[in-house]
Amino acid sequence: MLQAKSFLSRLVEAVEQGQEREIVIARNGCFAAKLVPIDTALSGKRIGVAKGLFVMPDSIDAHNNAVARLFMVGVQP
Incomplete structure (x- = not known):
């Protein structure tokens, strides 16, 4: 877990680029x-x-932003 925290961005990049199928x-x-x-x-x-x-x-999807704001997910008005 500690290694995953330290290298999370590298791990995600490896999966995104297809270097790893799963981690x-x-x-x-x-x-x-x-x-x-x-x-x-x-x-x-x-x-x-x-x-x-x-x-x-x-x-x-007309009211997605309004609903998202209700859940405070950081959607801009």
């Missing part, structure tokens, strides 16, 4: 986390249980 981080000899590229982490078959049951309006 496993351990704490006290036990696996604690896995660093993988974002597209790998989000891949996989989706269940799609609501597919075709409703129509998503084009304006679904």
